[in-house]
Amino acid sequence: MTNLSPFDIQARPNRLLAQALSCVLFVVCIGLYMHTSVERHKENAEDRVVPSGHQLVAGIRSAVLEPAEEDDYIPAESASTWERLRHSMIWKDTASSGGRFFISLALLIPFVVLAVHIGLFPWFGAGFLRFFLFFDKIVALSLLPILFIAFGIDQWSKIALIVIGVAPTMILDVTQMVKAVPQEQIVKAFTLDANNFDVAYRVVFRQVLPQVINSLRLNLKPMMLFLFAGEMIAASDGLAYRIAIMRRHMGMDVILPYVLWVALLLFLIDFSLRVINRRLHPWFQA
């Protein structure tokens, strides 16, 4: 007999039941939404706050197949679906937000390398650690006005915001990982005639890399948060820009698909990083 008590730590839930249970909250959310939508549409058939399934489909169609309002490109009536997709609102917004996101991701790499040095080389530690400990406490968003002045209001100010927001945390995190590499390993490497850079890159960096990727996975959301903050305040395109614009005229039929789209994108990036990590580092079990 399966123990059904929810407060039994040693319970062994049946697999099927456990999987069904994991779906319940999703179903409840959808159900509640639909209920609210139906109720509101009874009062006002034109309600835009909680769009009906119908309205949502229309919203998604317009986002996926039609260009943004401010765009001067209008595809011909005869244009193929692919052509429409390529000039659609969601494509344009995803491309510009994605570009910012991935450029910042690439810019984080040198900081990770710096962190390895801070954790391993005493002089680097002496020079940088305190600074980043302090810098980490600066609220990145409060620097936004300065960033707008320094980098202009497009692209680079947002990228700078993401990097400034995430890099110090990443650096401190990676420094901790490097320091946690057992001293035995470092000593052993030196007895095997490794030089300082062998130890840094071929022993320590290799060992912390899977953890670094995991730390990056945890930082994906803060990165997206900083990107959204930047885009909502000043931008002419991007996912968050669109959400901010749509909010002005209650375009929930577009906002909701956008929210889910962003979540899906983040989930996919996270998932692929996890798969890459597992493939690349079969020895790392965590």
Add this chain to the structure above:
Amino acid sequence: MVSGMSTPEMTAGLHLIGEQATRAAAKAKVQAAKSISIEDVSVSYALERSARRCVLENISLEIEEGEFVVLLGETGCGKSTLLRMLLGQERPTAGQISVAGSRVERVDARSGYVPQRYSLFPDRSVLDNLMMGPLTSKFHILGRLRPSYWEARRAVKAEAFRQITHMGLQASDAGKYPYQLSGGMQQRVAIAQALMMKNRVLLMDEAFSALDPSTRSSLQRLLRSVWSETRPTVVFVTHNTAEALFLGTRLIVLARESKDDACGSRVTLDMKLAEGGMTLRTHGQEFLDLVEHVEAVSCGQRLTAPGERRTASDAWGEELGRVEPVRVSPEDGVRQ
């Protein structure tokens, strides 16, 4: 010190060594082929409020080329600390250490190292672990872009496979990662990894302590046979007296006189052991007596008055028959 060491008959010399005498001994033996020399080394660590904790106090030792030294002592007596100094991981507070003819300043490739834990690189397969030493010593990080790298790699790989079978592992284990190996296999690979460097000095810190008794004894036999092939100088730290008597050709016990922070450990027993390795089975009562004696010394129950000390060792030497006690006192230095 004990000339009869190489005779087939088991000869063991017991020296109970006083601190000044050790220093005299160090000076008297400059001409011998020294592999490791520890001169008057003291180590202390700063505690809070400017107090210091003394761990090692005036340690002087000369270790000759090809000796298998086992370092025994109670927990916390500073065995690992002494090994860290030999490796160059830390510097002694006072005194000097030289290994293979030059002073130890930093960790380098002159000695091989087998720690108790984290002895292998977890991100490399067994084969890569073994090849790492010889390859890094020839090709540093960007050196592997050179064409000669691949040729050297092939030679090293052949040698690595030779080591793998030599250590009693299967060739099919070569592709495994350390987490896929049992503790005993990991230590085998770790020893092989150190041997790949063909070092003349091998430092091992409780390398077998985490193993079950049967794996442990098979590794002990392996280590002994590996040692007798090329006769590197080994310093092997252990808690286990039986292991020490089986492995070593020289036994050194560290102990402190009191629990006081100001009082560090000293060498309280330094004796040559039989070449063949002592076990209960081959040496019977003799072995048991020696274990008892060593354990009494290492837990600080040694006899301090010179007279008493002499009687104790003499009585014990008679009992063993073959043990030749060497009495050392501050006045007369080393007597053989």
